[in-house]
Amino acid sequence: MSRVLSSCCRPSPTTPILTCRLRSDTSVLMSASAPPELIRRRRFMRFRFAKEISMKHYDAVIVGSGAAGSVMAFRLAERGLRVLVLEKGKREDPQSFVHNEMAMLPRLYKEGGVQTSVDHDLVIMQGCTVGGSTVINNAIWLRADLTRVLPDWKTRGADLSESRINQAYTDLESKLHVSPLPAGLANKGTDVFLRGSQALDISAHLLNNNRSECIGCGWCNYGCRYNRKASMLVTFIPWAESCGAELIDQVQDIRFGIQGDAVKSVDYTRHGHKETVTADRVVVCAGAIGSSELLLRNGITQRGNVGKHFHVLGGVMVTAEMQQPVNGYDGIGLTAMAEVGPESVIETFFSPPGAFSITLGGWFATHLERMRRYNYFAQAGVMVGTDPRGTISLDRKGRTKIDLSFNKNDLARLRRAVEAVAKIFFAAGAVSVLPATYRFVELTHPGDLALLDEWIRHPDDLLLGSAHPQGGNVMHEDPKKGVVDTTFRVHGWDNLYLVDASVFPSNIWANCQATVMALSHTASDYVVQ
Ligand SMILES: Cc1cc2nc3c(=O)[nH]c(=O)nc-3n(C[C@H](O)[C@H](O)[C@H](O)COP(=O)(O)OP(=O)(O)OC[C@H]3O[C@@H](n4cnc5c(N)ncnc54)[C@H](O)[C@@H]3O)c2cc1C
CATH class of the missing domain: 3.30.560 (Glucose Oxidase; domain 3)
Incomplete structure (x- = not known):
C-alpha cells in the first residue's frame, strides 16, 4: 500500500517480487553431497518453491472484465498500479464473430x-466473455435520472454524490465517443x-x-x-493493458486466501491448473448474480446480506x-x-x-x-x-x-x-x-x-x-443492512472492494451500463488509496 504510485503507464508492471529471494534460497539448498533426509526435503522444497516462484504479486486483482471491471482496471493501471484482471469467459477476437445466433450464444452469453x-x-x-455484457449489449447510453435514483438510495442507506457521478458520466462519454x-x-x-x-x-x-x-x-x-x-473488449480492456494491466481469461473456481480481515491471495484454476497470486487489494466486479455467487462460494456472507x-x-x-x-x-x-x-x-x-x-x-x-x-x-x-x-x-x-x-x-x-x-x-x-x-x-x-x-x-x-x-450485494452504510459501504469497500474487510450492478440498492429504471461504469469510475478513487 505504501508504494509510491507513478502517474504514468508502464509497459511491464508485474515484477515477480518473490522470485529473486526464493531463487537464491533454492540454490543454497541445491549444494552437492547432501544427506538423504535433506534430499527428500529438497524435493519437497523445490516443489513448493516452484509454485511460489510463479506466484506474482499485484497491487490490485480485479475479478470480472465487464462494464465495472474494465473501467476499474484502466483507472487503476493508468495511475501506476500493477493490475491483474481475472475473467471467467474467453477472450474473443471480434473478427471471429459471425452473424449466426446459435454459434454466438454459447460463446458470449452466460449459460448460453x-x-x-x-x-x-x-x-x-448476461455476458460471459472478456468485456462482459458490454460485448453483447445494444450500446445504448442512458444516464440514470439521478434526481429520482439518488434520493431513493439515500433513504436506503447509500448517500452518493450526484456531482461525482455526473463527472464520471461526462468523462466516460468523452472516452467512449457517446x-x-x-x-x-x-x-x-x-x-x-x-x-x-x-x-x-x-x-x-x-x-x-x-x-x-x-x-x-x-x-x-x-x-x-x-x-x-465501443464495448469494453475494444476500449477499456486494451487501454488498461497499454498501461501495463494483465488479463487472464477462462479462469474458474476463484478462492480467496484470507488472513484476518484481508484477502492476501487469490487462487484460480485455468485449464485444469491451479494458480495463485498475491494482492494488496481485491476488487470484485463479476456483475449482478456473479459477484454474489463468488462471495458466497468463498464463504463471505456479510451477516446474510450477500445475495439479498x-x-x-x-x-x-x-x-x-x-x-x-x-x-x-x-x-x-x-x-x-x-x-x-x-x-x-x-x-x-x-x-x-x-x-x-x-x-x-x-x-x-x-x-x-x-x-x-x-x-x-x-x-x-x-x-x-x-x-x-x-x-x-x-x-x-x-x-x-x-x-x-x-x-x-x-x-x-x-x-x-x-x-x-x-x-x-x-x-x-x-x-x-x-x-x-x-x-x-x-x-x-x-x-x-x-x-x-x-x-x-x-x-x-x-x-x-x-x-x-x-x-444482490447492495450498498448500505450500516454493515447490518448491506454488503458494501459508500466507498465500495466490503464492510469489515481491509482490502476487499466490490463494484458492479449488484451494489445498486434499488432499481435505476434505465439501461445500466452507463451507471455501472460511472460507479466503477468513482469507486476507483477509493480503491487506489
Ligand atoms: C443482451 C444485453 C443487451 C444490453 N443492452 C444494453 C444497452 O444497450 N445499454 C445499457 O446501458 N445496458 C445494456 N445492457 C446491460 C449492461 O451491459 C450491463 O448492465 C453491464 O454490462 C453490467 O456491468 P457489470 O460490470 O455489472 O457486469 P458484466 O458487464 O456482465 O460483467 C461481469 C463480468 O464478470 C465475469 N464473471 C462473473 N463471474 C465471474 C467469476 N466467478 N470469475 C471471473 N469472472 C466472472 C463475467 O463473465 C463478466 O464478464 C445489456 C445487457 C445485455 C445482456
Whole structure:
C-alpha cells in the first residue's frame, strides 16, 4: 500500500517480487553431497518453491472484465498500479464473430443465454466473455435520472454524490465517443414507433449510443465484428493493458486466501491448473448474480446480506404487424424510447430470427405462420423495475438459485406499459399487436386492450426477460443492512472492494451500463488509496 504510485503507464508492471529471494534460497539448498533426509526435503522444497516462484504479486486483482471491471482496471493501471484482471469467459477476437445466433450464444452469453430464475418464469441475459455484457449489449447510453435514483438510495442507506457521478458520466462519454444515434442507422420499426408516438402526443426520441461509424448491421447482441461498438473488449480492456494491466481469461473456481480481515491471495484454476497470486487489494466486479455467487462460494456472507435485495429491470416484447414490409432486421433495432411515465421504460427493439421467434407468442403452425411475416414486424420492449426483494443463493449442490418473481404490482405496471405501446403501434397503422404471451394473444383493435387484464394475470402468462439484473450485494452504510459501504469497500474487510450492478440498492429504471461504469469510475478513487 505504501508504494509510491507513478502517474504514468508502464509497459511491464508485474515484477515477480518473490522470485529473486526464493531463487537464491533454492540454490543454497541445491549444494552437492547432501544427506538423504535433506534430499527428500529438497524435493519437497523445490516443489513448493516452484509454485511460489510463479506466484506474482499485484497491487490490485480485479475479478470480472465487464462494464465495472474494465473501467476499474484502466483507472487503476493508468495511475501506476500493477493490475491483474481475472475473467471467467474467453477472450474473443471480434473478427471471429459471425452473424449466426446459435454459434454466438454459447460463446458470449452466460449459460448460453438461458439463465433463468428458479421458477423459470424470467430469463436473465448476461455476458460471459472478456468485456462482459458490454460485448453483447445494444450500446445504448442512458444516464440514470439521478434526481429520482439518488434520493431513493439515500433513504436506503447509500448517500452518493450526484456531482461525482455526473463527472464520471461526462468523462466516460468523452472516452467512449457517446453521441446521438444517427437516424439513418435506425431500422424502419423506429419510424413506426416514432410516428405512432407523435400521433398520440407522446414524447419519443432517439437515444445516445457508444458506437462510432456503425454500419447498422443490427447484430449488436452477438458481438460487433466490425469494432464499431465501443464495448469494453475494444476500449477499456486494451487501454488498461497499454498501461501495463494483465488479463487472464477462462479462469474458474476463484478462492480467496484470507488472513484476518484481508484477502492476501487469490487462487484460480485455468485449464485444469491451479494458480495463485498475491494482492494488496481485491476488487470484485463479476456483475449482478456473479459477484454474489463468488462471495458466497468463498464463504463471505456479510451477516446474510450477500445475495439479498436482488432486482431487475425487465419485461416483455410487444410486436406489431404492419401492412407494408418494415424489414426490421435492416438497421439497428434498439434506437428510441417513449416517455410514457415513471413506472415503465419503453424502447424499440428488433432481433435476428432466432431470438425474435422466442419473443413472438403462438405455438406450432400459428407461430410458423407469424414467423413467415417476419419482415412485416416492428417491435418494442416494455420494462418495469422490480423492488429489491429477490435473492441469489447456492443450493445444497452449490448451484446458483435466482429467486425473483414479478408480483401483482409489477404485472399491473407491465399491463399498462403493454397497453401504451400497443396504442402507439395502432396509431402508426398496425394491423395487429402481439404481446409476448404464453398463450396465443392477438390484438387487432384498440378495443381489444381491455382484454389484457384477463390475459396477463400471472408471471407465467408472459415471456419475461431482463438484460438488467441489479442488486444482490447492495450498498448500505450500516454493515447490518448491506454488503458494501459508500466507498465500495466490503464492510469489515481491509482490502476487499466490490463494484458492479449488484451494489445498486434499488432499481435505476434505465439501461445500466452507463451507471455501472460511472460507479466503477468513482469507486476507483477509493480503491487506489
Ligand atoms: C443482451 C444485453 C443487451 C444490453 N443492452 C444494453 C444497452 O444497450 N445499454 C445499457 O446501458 N445496458 C445494456 N445492457 C446491460 C449492461 O451491459 C450491463 O448492465 C453491464 O454490462 C453490467 O456491468 P457489470 O460490470 O455489472 O457486469 P458484466 O458487464 O456482465 O460483467 C461481469 C463480468 O464478470 C465475469 N464473471 C462473473 N463471474 C465471474 C467469476 N466467478 N470469475 C471471473 N469472472 C466472472 C463475467 O463473465 C463478466 O464478464 C445489456 C445487457 C445485455 C445482456
